[in-house]
Amino acid sequence: xxxxxxxxxxxxxxxxxxxxxxxxxxxxxxxxxxxxxxxxxxxxxxxxxxxxxxxxxxxxxxxxxxxxx
Numbered sequence: 001x002x003x004x005x006x007x008x009x010x011x012x013x014x015x016x017x018x019x020x021x022x023x024x025x026x027x028x029x030x031x032x033x034x035x036x037x038x039x040x041x042x043x044x045x046x047x048x049x050x051x052x053x054x055x056x057x058x059x060x061x062x063x064x065x066x067x068x069x
Contacts, residue, residue, distance in 0.1 A: 002064035015058045023051040 027047065034040045057069030 002062055004065060005061040006059040006065070007061040008059065012058050016055055019051065019054050019058065023047070023054075 027044070030043065030047070034043060037043070053069050055069075057066065060066040060069050
């Protein structure tokens, strides 16, 4: 059985800062760009879900967690 193991080293923290920085600027831009869109909340929820799974992918320590990320 695989366990949920994450690793926090210099490379993973640097990559997470890059992913979270890009995601922050995409969110910031999309607030103005998609303000009148009827599916704005759905778009933001998908973007947040993508960011969440990307951070899981970055911090994964085994292949099972990597596949789920």
